[in-house]
Amino acid sequence: MTLLNTRVNLEKHDDLYELIVDLNSGLTEAESRKANAKLVLLLANHIGDPDIFREAIACAKPRRTAKLQSTPDADPR
Amino acid sequence: MNRSSIRPYCVKQVSPPPQNENRARHHAFVIVGSGPVGLVTALEMARKGHQVTLVSAFDFIPHGSKAICFAKQPLDIFNRLGIGESVLRRGVSWNVGKLFWQDQRDAIYQFDMLPVKDQKSPAFINLQQYYLEEILVDALEAMENVDLRWGHKVTDINFGECGAALNISTTQGDYELTTDFVIACDGSKSTIRTQLKLNFEGRVFEDNFLIADIRFSGRDAQDRAPERWFWFDPPFCPGGTALLHKQPDQVWRCDFQLGANIDRDEAIKPDNVEPLITGMFGDNTEFEKVWYSVYTFQCRRMERFVHGPVIFAGDSAHLVSPFGARGANSGIADAENLAWKLDFVLREKAPLSLLETFNYERVMAADENILNSSRSTDFMSPINDASRAYRDAVLELASEHEFARPFINSGRLSTATPYHESPLSTADRDEWRAGPPPGYPCLDAPLEKHRHYDWLLGALGDDFKVVHFGDEPPNTELECVLVPSDSEAADRYGTNGGGTYLVRPDQIVAARWKTAIEQDIIEAHLKAIGA
Numbered sequence: 001m002t003l004l005n006t007r008v009n010l011e012k013h014d015d016l017y018e019l020i021v022d023l024n025s026g027l028t029e030a031e032s033r034k035a036n037a038k039l040v041l042l043l044a045n046h047i048g049d050p051d052i053f054r055e056a057i058a059c060a061k062p063r064r065t066a067k068l069q070s071t072p073d074a075d076p077r
Numbered sequence: 078m079n080r081s082s083i084r085p086y087c088v089k090q091v092s093p094p095p096q097n098e099n100r101a102r103h104h105a106f107v108i109v110g111s112g113p114v115g116l117v118t119a120l121e122m123a124r125k126g127h128q129v130t131l132v133s134a135f136d137f138i139p140h141g142s143k144a145i146c147f148a149k150q151p152l153d154i155f156n157r158l159g160i161g162e163s164v165l166r167r168g169v170s171w172n173v174g175k176l177f178w179q180d181q182r183d184a185i186y187q188f189d190m191l192p193v194k195d196q197k198s199p200a201f202i203n204l205q206q207y208y209l210e211e212i213l214v215d216a217l218e219a220m221e222n223v224d225l226r227w228g229h230k231v232t233d234i235n236f237g238e239c240g241a242a243l244n245i246s247t248t249q250g251d252y253e254l255t256t257d258f259v260i261a262c263d264g265s266k267s268t269i270r271t272q273l274k275l276n277f278e279g280r281v282f283e284d285n286f287l288i289a290d291i292r293f294s295g296r297d298a299q300d301r302a303p304e305r306w307f308w309f310d311p312p313f314c315p316g317g318t319a320l321l322h323k324q325p326d327q328v329w330r331c332d333f334q335l336g337a338n339i340d341r342d343e344a345i346k347p348d349n350v351e352p353l354i355t356g357m358f359g360d361n362t363e364f365e366k367v368w369y370s371v372y373t374f375q376c377r378r379m380e381r382f383v384h385g386p387v388i389f390a391g392d393s394a395h396l397v398s399p400f401g402a403r404g405a406n407s408g409i410a411d412a413e414n415l416a417w418k419l420d421f422v423l424r425e426k427a428p429l430s431l432l433e434t435f436n437y438e439r440v441m442a443a444d445e446n447i448l449n450s451s452r453s454t455d456f457m458s459p460i461n462d463a464s465r466a467y468r469d470a471v472l473e474l475a476s477e478h479e480f481a482r483p484f485i486n487s488g489r490l491s492t493a494t495p496y497h498e499s500p501l502s503t504a505d506r507d508e509w510r511a512g513p514p515p516g517y518p519c520l521d522a523p524l525e526k527h528r529h530y531d532w533l534l535g536a537l538g539d540d541f542k543v544v545h546f547g548d549e550p551p552n553t554e555l556e557c558v559l560v561p562s563d564s565e566a567a568d569r570y571g572t573n574g575g576g577t578y579l580v581r582p583d584q585i586v587a588a589r590w591k592t593a594i595e596q597d598i599i600e601a602h603l604k605a606i607g608a
Contacts, residue, residue: 035470041484
């Protein structure tokens with residue numbers, strides 16, 4: 001049973017979409033990355049439940065059909 | 078035999094090789110290495126009445142700038158070993174850490190490493206490693222059953238029919254030593270690990286850090302509060318981090334992150350160090366150099382710490398980055414975990430398999446320490462743009478918003494590792510709302526009415542104990558500590574309604590019950606010694 005709600009949960013989608021995209025307008029790539037990171041952290045804290053967050057991260061992860069790509073931040077051991 | 082690149086703090090005489098019967102004697106165990114881990118193991122075993130032989134390639138206690146922050150678990154261990162007072166007197170106690178960001182004058186976050194007050198030991202005591210080694214060596218030299226062999230270098234190790242044979246080289250001749258067990262506390266470049274061709278896998282970090290130990294002079298011999306201060310991206314070290322600790326002798330440890338590709342020789346030149354110090358403390362600060370050096374670090378561990386007759390402890394077994402003070406502290410915890418088990422096995426009070434639980438429990442601890450110190454390092458030195466974006470996002474948010482502050486990771490400071498699902502633990506059968514569960518270290522508490530002890534951990538000592546909260550303890554052959562059920566200790570242990578804990582010699586909880594009977598204790602005790 002999933003905790004993350006992926007059914008329609010709000011209205012005025014275009015308004016919200018514009019807000020999110022506009023967060024990044026006029027920003028350099030680095031500034032944009034930081035602003036999005038802040039947004040993620042703020043909302044993560046607001047949601048509070050780490051299990052919901054894990055499900056969201058699983059949905060957000062890219063699906064790769066090619067061979068597994070290793071990422072720089074590999075297992076510390 | 079002096080390693081020419083290492084400056085001695087205290088020179089010892091090279092010990093002559095053993096003669097006659099002593100030469101051929103087969104040992105029960107030999108400790109290799111005279112750092113904190115070897116010395117603590119030696120003192121533990123000596124106090125338990127064993128004949129202790131320790132060999133060290135050094136004929137001196139080295140000077141230098143190594144471990145300084147000793148955490149509560151080791152401090153409690155030092156109390157049990159009878160050196161707690163010396164460490165407390167000599168060292169600088171601290172509990173509070175503060176985090177600073179960029180040029181903001183006020184700390185953006187503050188943490189207290191001793192949230193449960195009223196315990197005998199503080200959260201941390203800062204003490205130069207050579208002072209600790211000197212205190213340990215003094216304690217060992219006062220004991221008759223201890224043979225410290227200085228300038229005895231292990232050159233080779235072979236497994237024999239019973240145990241191991243060590244080839245040892247000294248300036249006065251070489252000899253072979255046979256032993257049932259070798260306790261390899263010979264550090265990150267362990268000869269024994271290398272000779273046995275055992276893996277030591279992990280991760281190397283590229284960033285260089287400058288250690289500058291200084292002493293203020295003139296008008297600047299100020300008395301600042303002994304707090305750990307940490308900076309992210311300060312004006313004097315832009316894009317990097319800095320750390321400040323107080324040490325004894327009015328020495329301050331300053332640590333600066335210099336980045337990956339630097340000229341190490343240039344970095345330690347006084348002209349290059351001075352702006353960092355004056356940046357940290359103010360222009361015109363008067364100070365003198367005590368020690369400057371540049372270091373990088375690694376996180377590694379051996380796959381197993383127990384290899385037949387050879388047991389690895391401390392840096393020989395596992396390495397961490399220093400953020401969080403988890404190196405020496407976990408090594409000392411290794412020694413404590415090993416000593417009682419080795420003692421029980423040697424006295425045939427427990428099966429040999431008890432030593433395998435050292436591997437289980439301390440590998441778990443090493444993994445926890447490596448995970449934490451790696452995470453700290455990644456926060457301080459983000460490895461890619463995305464990671465840097467999150468790190469900077471946390472710092473910017475933290476200056477205005479409370480929620481972001483606990484994300485700041487400048488080093489999660491060393492705490493005792495609980496042993497989850499240890500084979501020595503008996504799982505809870507009752508519901509508990511407080512108190513350390515099985516596998517967890519005991520929490521200290523004041524004892525108001527005990528005849529001999531002011532503190533619970535002092536009363537627990539270093540053997541198995543049954544701690545009973547209430548008036549009527551269950552029957553047991555083990556020594557019992559009685560504590561009133563209406564006490565601070567009972568609050569902390571969840572036993573206001575009565576209860577019984579079985580505690581191991583290393584002060585880890587083996588089992589606990591709301592209502593224990595004799596058979597419960599017998600079974601839990603057997604389980605706790607691997608029988």
